[in-house]
Amino acid sequence: MADILLQGGRVIDPARDFDANADVLLQGGKVARVGSGIAVPAGAKVIDVKGLWVVPGLIDMHTHLREPGQEYKENIETGTAAAAAGGFTAVCAMPNTRPPNDNRAVTELIVRRAREVGAVRVYPIGCITQGQKGETLSEMGELQEAGCVAVSDDGRGVMNSEVMRRALEYARGLGLPVIQHAEDTALSSGGPAHEGAVTTRIGLRGQPAAAESAMVARDIELVALTGAAYHVAHVSCAETVRLVRDAKARGLPVTCEVTPHHLMLTDEACAGYDTSTRVNPPLRSDRDVAAVREALSDGTIDAVATDHAPHSPVEKDVEFEQAAPGLIGLETALALCLELVETKVLSPTVLITRMSTAPARILHLSGGTLAPGSPADVTVIDPKAAWICEPNRLRSRSRNTPFGGRSMRGRAMLTIVEGNIAFAQEKFVG
Amino acid sequence: MTGAHAFTQKHLLGMEHLSAGEITTILDLGEHFLQIADRPIKKVPTLRGKTVINLFLEPSTRTRTSFEIAAKRLSADGVNFSASSSSTTKGETLIDTATNLDAMSPDIVVLRHAQAGAAHLLTKHIKAAVVNAGDGQHEHPTQALLDASTMRAHKGKIEGLTVVICGDIDHSRVARSNIFALRKLGARVRVAGPRSLLPLGIESLGVEAFDRIEPALEDADVVMMLRIQLERKAGSRFPNTREYARVFGLNARRLALAKPDAIVMHPGPMNRGVEISPEVADGPRSVVLEQVSRGVAIRMAVLYLLGGGSDATE
Numbered sequence: 001m002a003d004i005l006l007q008g009g010r011v012i013d014p015a016r017d018f019d020a021n022a023d024v025l026l027q028g029g030k031v032a033r034v035g036s037g038i039a040v041p042a043g044a045k046v047i048d049v050k051g052l053w054v055v056p057g058l059i060d061m062h063t064h065l066r067e068p069g070q071e072y073k074e075n076i077e078t079g080t081a082a083a084a085a086g087g088f089t090a091v092c093a094m095p096n097t098r099p100p101n102d103n104r105a106v107t108e109l110i111v112r113r114a115r116e117v118g119a120v121r122v123y124p125i126g127c128i129t130q131g132q133k134g135e136t137l138s139e140m141g142e143l144q145e146a147g148c149v150a151v152s153d154d155g156r157g158v159m160n161s162e163v164m165r166r167a168l169e170y171a172r173g174l175g176l177p178v179i180q181h182a183e184d185t186a187l188s189s190g191g192p193a194h195e196g197a198v199t200t201r202i203g204l205r206g207q208p209a210a211a212e213s214a215m216v217a218r219d220i221e222l223v224a225l226t227g228a229a230y231h232v233a234h235v236s237c238a239e240t241v242r243l244v245r246d247a248k249a250r251g252l253p254v255t256c257e258v259t260p261h262h263l264m265l266t267d268e269a270c271a272g273y274d275t276s277t278r279v280n281p282p283l284r285s286d287r288d289v290a291a292v293r294e295a296l297s298d299g300t301i302d303a304v305a306t307d308h309a310p311h312s313p314v315e316k317d318v319e320f321e322q323a324a325p326g327l328i329g330l331e332t333a334l335a336l337c338l339e340l341v342e343t344k345v346l347s348p349t350v351l352i353t354r355m356s357t358a359p360a361r362i363l364h365l366s367g368g369t370l371a372p373g374s375p376a377d378v379t380v381i382d383p384k385a386a387w388i389c390e391p392n393r394l395r396s397r398s399r400n401t402p403f404g405g406r407s408m409r410g411r412a413m414l415t416i417v418e419g420n421i422a423f424a425q426e427k428f429v430g
Numbered sequence: 431m432t433g434a435h436a437f438t439q440k441h442l443l444g445m446e447h448l449s450a451g452e453i454t455t456i457l458d459l460g461e462h463f464l465q466i467a468d469r470p471i472k473k474v475p476t477l478r479g480k481t482v483i484n485l486f487l488e489p490s491t492r493t494r495t496s497f498e499i500a501a502k503r504l505s506a507d508g509v510n511f512s513a514s515s516s517s518t519t520k521g522e523t524l525i526d527t528a529t530n531l532d533a534m535s536p537d538i539v540v541l542r543h544a545q546a547g548a549a550h551l552l553t554k555h556i557k558a559a560v561v562n563a564g565d566g567q568h569e570h571p572t573q574a575l576l577d578a579s580t581m582r583a584h585k586g587k588i589e590g591l592t593v594v595i596c597g598d599i600d601h602s603r604v605a606r607s608n609i610f611a612l613r614k615l616g617a618r619v620r621v622a623g624p625r626s627l628l629p630l631g632i633e634s635l636g637v638e639a640f641d642r643i644e645p646a647l648e649d650a651d652v653v654m655m656l657r658i659q660l661e662r663k664a665g666s667r668f669p670n671t672r673e674y675a676r677v678f679g680l681n682a683r684r685l686a687l688a689k690p691d692a693i694v695m696h697p698g699p700m701n702r703g704v705e706i707s708p709e710v711a712d713g714p715r716s717v718v719l720e721q722v723s724r725g726v727a728i729r730m731a732v733l734y735l736l737g738g739g740s741d742a743t744e
Contacts (some may be wrong), residue, residue, distance in 0.1 A: 197631030201446070202548035203568025203606055207629070272546030318523055319545040321566070 057089025057377030069098025087412030236292035310398030338410035574607035589616030597656030
């Protein structure tokens, strides 16, 4: 690969508390230097990034690539292409594939396919329990050896408290974070939308916010018991925010993430029965949206994660309650979060912390910083670029987004993975 | 009745998005069609040559029969397509079923479906006008219209009435449609029942909620009792039907709390001895069967307005 010199951008590297105009030199797949007036090495590719942000590559902690098993929705090639276009240099692949990633053979397949066709880094996440059934622990040690960076039964919460306790203990011993899809399924009872004034009006069955927060409350007590690193996936409600805030104040190793859709949309979005708004956890009330925004700003919520969940028309062109939950997010996440910068909810530094630095820290990944010697995983962002979200032009194999037609502001211009250009906006790099 | 009606909707999906004027138009037309049931030949030619498909994907006898009679009395050609005989049990999607039927050029599709929003979904995929004959827990607009028609006939007008809806509010599309319609027409609406059967945030629809039916019944003009929808797992929300009947059932003693001329309504099917005692169900203040009669007339009015029939007075 040629060396790359990114000239004159605004370099934001929260891990080093750095925010200034500077050049960034990438050599041999590593960040070589960050500073002003770096001389152009012979043969280096020089890219003018004046007026743009140069940040450590964005990392999505929560992605569904659907391979193996549901390649008609997405595969590693299309999913990572979408990630690159969205500014992500790494994604974490959730294990609810077919078969689920609960054994080393599946992990190895994902790692190999990612090496063959992946545009960005793929970090597999293994199952907590075999078959995600919530009964028997999966072979976490082997999963870790094969490349898994965390365990999760995402799509389902671990209902049995004893199983969850032992999972936390065992994972702690391995140094594997446990990511919980917090949902008490007895309470949620399959309700496709947030239980509240909107479901009451439009007649959809609801699931209460307590279906999430009750499980988080239990888990926090289990974290206190076991000392394991525990991460709450897709926090959606004010009560969970309060519980996590309290847990952090107690000094417990609890972290959490929020999705762009839970930051941007309320349950009112479901009023037209548009199945692209059917997602689990469901879109919540405006009070909940205000709470997760505040928590993202103050650090109670550590990370933004997309929960990119591709589905085909087979799963989505049906009745609302029948529709599979989930929406795609890799190509819209950055622009949506930049709206929060525009409206002063987040500073640029906090945004990059939540989308890169923190995910790397929580999952112990290399990257998340532009410190010399770090992997040359870099995203160049034009925070002002105006574009319209056209689902048919997205790189994901699926089209299930509620943001189709939305006027966006800000996008990734260049995504560099290990010193190679994984994505460049048209005409940006000659 | 003249040809000009204040009704421009293509579909009837629910009461939430109808105006008071549109509701009144349907009620007025319903009064007109009511007379047809008393004629020796109960048929007018207004929808001759029009095709109405009753697409009933959830068990229903009375609503389907009512729509069928309404279509026949307007001389429309009615076809029934029911869940038991449908291809949906063979794995076909609702959209495929509907577009296949639509390819046969019906003018109106009447849909009954177990899930909220199903009628909305249909309108995005077919050319025919869609009548929502009940979508999950969401709406059942023709029921609310026939209920309003019945109330208006007994009370003169809806505005200013106090209407109490009692029972399984959470699972009830009848309650939702009635709340929307009655609020638009100026009635005060109370809902009452065990707290575990009242949906969260029901007050946001402009109603007063009561945990017990006694205080709700005070000075009521209309008492509407709802069935417990055991098929929607309502049974886990309260101990058993015996206790329900004792604590929340409408009997003569409780009805005495309402105004002396209060009427008692029920959308059916009734569970006698549970939400309503036989003496009240069959008593002089019960207008349950009149609701059924008016149901045909109201559905004729709806089919007429959506089917673009010729002058209703001919």
